[in-house]
Amino acid sequence: MTPATAEDEGPSGVHCRLDELLEARGMTLTRLSELVGVSVVNLSVLKNDRARAIRYSTLSAICRALDCEIGELLVRAD
Template sequence: MTPADDDGPSGVHCRLDELLEERGMTLTRLSELVGVSVVNLSILKNDRARAIRYSTLSAICRALDCEVGDLLVWAD
């Protein structure tokens, strides 16, 4: 087994776009609710994030009323 490649794809897909659409919420509104910049949320939304703080993950899930597994899934 080789260590994770920090520059390559993680195999994890963020469903932020879909969850926002389902809830009729904008990225800007989510940014206001969780205290994370729109730019950083956009990086997460577009699967370009390499890491996420547990506190941020928790805040996003609270704001979207979802579980971590609803937000982050294995990529197909």
């Protein structure tokens, strides 16, 4: 296990707008999970800005399911 660095702790500077997009589309996290094949737990980690990484394929699947662009899902949170 590698030691934690300052970069690993605290906010990443990226905010995930998953909650807003789901609400606007009348979709639940459970339904999105079914559509994209990602667990509700992993989507929740993303939704709550605790994710450290996301696969391009997952990002693409989420955007396809929500009919949005990546820039609508992920925004800078400076």
